[in-house]
Every structure is written in C-alpha cells, then in structure tokens.
Amino acid sequence: MLVNAIWKKINEGDIAPVYLLTGTEQFLMDMTIKRLIKALPDTDADTVIRFDLEETPIEAVIEEADTLPFLEERKLIIANNASFLKASDKSKEKVVHNIAMLETWLDNPSPTAVLVFVAPYEKLDGRKKITKTLQQKTVVVETNALTGRDLTTWVQQEASTNGVKINAETAQILVDYTGDSLLSLSSELSKITMYMNGAGEVTKELIELLVPRMPEMDVFRLTDAYMTGNVKETIKIYHDLLRNGEEPIMLTSLIAGQIRLMIHVSTLVKKGYQQQQIAKTLSVHPYRVKLIMENRRIPNMERLLLILKKLAHIDHQLKTTSGKRERVLEIFFMEPMR
Template sequence: MVSAAWKEIRKNPEQPIYLLTGTESYLLQETLAKIISESPGIEQHDVLNFDLEETSVDRVIEEADTLPFLQDRKVIVAKNASFLKAKERGKEKIEHPIDQLEAWLQDPSPTATVIFTAPYEKLDSRKKITKVMTSNAVVIEANKLTGSDLTVWVQQQGAAFGVTIDREIADYLVETTGENMMQLSSEIEKLAAFLEGAGTVTKEIIDRLVPRSPETEIFRLTDTYIAGNRAQTLAVYHDLLRSGEEPIAMTSLIAGQVRLMLHVGTLKKKGYHQQQIASTLNVHPYRVKLVMNNRNSPSEQRLLRVLNELASIDLKLKSTSGSRERVLELFFMEKL
C-alpha cells in the first residue's frame, strides 16, 4: 500500500526526484501534500508549480538548478509528465528536450526536490525516458485501492480522525458511499465530527449521516427487480431519476450487477469462498457477501434472460427519440 511509501517520505525528506503515477487522484494529492509537508522549511506557498502540458521541461530543469533564495532547498511540482506514456497522435502540445531531461535525471540538483506527476493508468516502459526516470526517481504508485486494502484504509482513516471503525462497518461504509477515496475520506471526517473525535462508528450513524451512492441504489434497484417487487423497484427508480441519473447509465450499471450475480454464482459452485471470489472479480468483498447472502438469488437461466432483455433495452434507449425514462420504466413493470 502507498502508506509504506509515506513512511519512507518521512524518513528521507530530501529526495531529489519523485515520480507519482497512477489514477487515484486522492492518493496522488495526499502523497504530494506529504512530500511538501515533510520538506524542511517549505510551506505550501513556497512550492513552484509547472504544467508540462503547457510548459517545456527545460524550464523545470532551469529552476531546479537555480540556487534557492533565503532557503536551503526548493520544492518543484511538474504536473502531467505525458512524455512518459504512449504518444497520442495530435495530443502533444509541447516538444520537450528529452535528451536534456535524461542527462539531468542522472545528475539532479542537490538543492531541489522535483516531483513529477504522471496521473495515468500505464506508462510506456519501452521509452528510454521512462526507464531513466524510474531508475533515478523515487516512484510512488497511487493506484485505486480495492477489496480488503480499501477496508483497511477506511479503518486507518477513522483512527487518524480519532474514531474506531470495525471491519464490518468499514465494509458497510464502502458499500454505502462507493469506492471513491476522496468521497470516503470526506464521509469519515463527517462521521468523526459527529462523534466529536472519539467513539465508534455504527451502521445506524452511517444510515443517518451518509447519503447512498448511485451504485448502492442500483444494487438495491436490481435486487428488488430480481425479487419481483415491482412497487419498490419503481420507487427506487424514480428516486434515481430525481437525483439526476440517466436511464442509459442505469441500464449499464444494472447489467453489471446482473453479471456480478452470474459470476459469483459460477465461482461459488466451483468452491471459491467470498474473499477468493472478490479477488478474482476485483470487487469489494462486501458486494460479494451481499450477493452470496441473497435469499432470493435467482437461477442462472433467469439472470441470463434479464441480461438479454437489458441488451435490448440498451439498444432501444440509444435509438429512441422519445422518453428514455418511460422505456426503462416499462421494462421494470413487466413480469420477470
């Protein structure tokens, strides 16, 4: 987990080069903030920022090699190092002097910490610049946490705010809020404020304070539809419409939930337990638990029939010029 990298930042605060990569924006921001806060004598307003989609990297090198004024060290953030990923035709705005950067990376300034950010899912490991960068920088991957890693992080965040979140409650909070770490952190802070920085978070407190994510409501919508409860299904559906959810997006999410039910059922028959299924499908264990514990779990044939009907609904929604809301509503009203 990235928490191990945070400990290293604290131990060695004067690293000359960092490379932050990955798509989890919350972890990228937190890691960036920790590097800055651990840099001796540096405040947030002292940090120099460059966007490499707008500015050539030689400006970063020039600034790094210039001695700091009235300070022992300077911190420079060079965002969007897109030259580290595969080139996209027509996307490059700036021609960077890559040879100059490669040479500098092997002999960086002793009085600057330069933080390159590459908020991309994958870097191009075939490029020489990527190899030189990863060889000479402290590389920290800010990838999305899933499964038990996310649960542990929720518990750690709770502890950081002074409250206790048991494992089962942490799972429930993830299921209620979704897996967006920025949103989760905000909700944990709110729960801690409610408890005045001490005590234990309960399911009742979460239900009282935390709004359900659209994904959670889609799970409930799918569950009530599969169970044949048309009145409740329509009630949840209209709530989602009022909150701004689009029928096409809802259809996709419902199909995803039905596919999850199918996959869980198949792996369960093969003898997989809950954690193995979650790991294999790359979903949070609590979602798998809810599917496995569903007493109204339908047959595989029934789920396949629903999936086939959803494919037809998706086509109708994308081709109709009429009311998309009505198309999906009629689907929910039909007998399964």
C-alpha cells in the same frame, strides 16, 4: 513501495530528491504533495513552483531545480503532465523535451530541490528508456484506484489517522454508501470523526445516520434483490425509497438504466475490456462497473432484455394511470421472474 509506506517516510523527514507520481487516483497524488509541503521547512502551497510539461520543456524544470533557493532549505517543484512517459504521437506534441539532459541530471539531482513528476495516466510506456530510468532512480508513487480489500483497508487506515476505529465489515458499508472515491470517503470519515469527537468506533448505525447513500447504490440494491428473487428485501428497499420521497416513475427509469448498464458491461467484458476502460467508455462511475462485474447472480442477456421490456410496459402504465402509482411497481416486484 506502498503509498502509506512512502507517506510515513515523508512524515519522518526522509524525503527523496525526485518522485514520480503515476496513476489515476487524484486524491492520492494531492495527499502526497500536501505531505511533502508539510514536511519541507519554509514551504507552503504559495511557494511551490509548478510547471506544465505539455507547455514547458524539461530543460526549464531542470534549470529551476539547479538554481539555489532564496529562502527555503529545499524548494518543491511540481512538474505536471509528464506525457513523454506514455505512448503518444510525437507529431502532435507541443513541446520537444531534451530527454537526454533529464537522464543525465537524474544521475546527480539537485540537493536543494525536491522535484515531483506527475504522470496522471493509467499506464506508462515501459518500452521507453526514460520511463525505465525514472522508475529506477526516483521514488515511484503508484496512485491507481483502490478496489476490494485494498479499499476497505485504506478506509480503516484513514479512520485510524483521524483517531477512530472501524472494522472491515463496517468499512465496506461506508464504501457501499459512498462509492470508491477516496475524496468522498475521506470527507465522510472526517464528518463522522467530528460527530464522535475524535474517539470511539464507527458503527453501521452512525453511517446510516450521517452518510447520505448514493441514489445509484439504492437502485443497485433494489435491482439486485429483485433479480435474485428476494421479494421481501425488494419490497422493503422499495418502501424505504418511497418514504425518502422517490417517485415510482423515476425509480422505474433508474432500474431500467441499471439493467441497460448491466447489458453494456456484460457485452464489453466479453470483448476483453477492463473495469476502468468500461467506466470510461460508458461514462459511469467505476464503482458501479465494479459491482456489476463482481456480481455472479446477474441473469443472462435474454432475461435482462425481457425485464427491460416489462419495465417499458410499467413506465407506460405509470404515466397513464390515475390510481395509486406505487402499487403498479410493487406488483411488478412481487411477480416471479421468468
């Protein structure tokens, strides 16, 4: 079931006894828990009972769930780090869980508690019986990072929740400015909504006015325009960056970094790595990796290495020249790529 459909049920008071939150998108996990807190009578952030399953055995969680609540109708219990659901080395586990006890309990969960298992992992071990049991007997909330059309659709839905409208094209512009972090996108939408007094349609002009663009995104646009031979667009972006206070030496370094990232991503893709694996291996934002992987106009390895060599020469020129440094990089952009 999609996250939005689960949230709708929670908002309507249709709350399941047990949830399994799995995936790597922390924002979606946090929002699911916030909705449960809001939907449960006499429950707030201070009354939520939390366990760390890497420190506490599952028996303690079940015992708490079966204990009658004191003031609430139903108590909310969050069991974090359900690492027994992923492939792991048992010899390194700090806690031994009574999985058989959990499997039996799931057949008849407590009617006076809502238990949320949090497994913040990209992949669970589907071979394990307990993984299959939880997936069958709980409401599973998959919170993986959104990409492409799913991401722009989420932006449109989030805007609607805030009382404003945004079309798919403008939603993509917001993503281009902000990246694919749902927390950042939600924050920027809230800011835009406040500016619009909670009514109307978000426009490109509003985004340009209110949303700071990630420096990496401007460098990506600049590099992409240069490598596709669009001299006019390259110079325009370059001058915009200069007006915003960027220095030619810094821009040269950032462009070289973008080229090196392209080389690394291309190499790892050939080895069969996926987007999240590449981002983790290279310690960069997944959205930057996504843009490179989706770009069909990236030159071959030989040409990328040649550009790096040219940029090294430009860097030396910029650090040794006493004239107009802006012109040095501009001439480089105007030269045709070979």
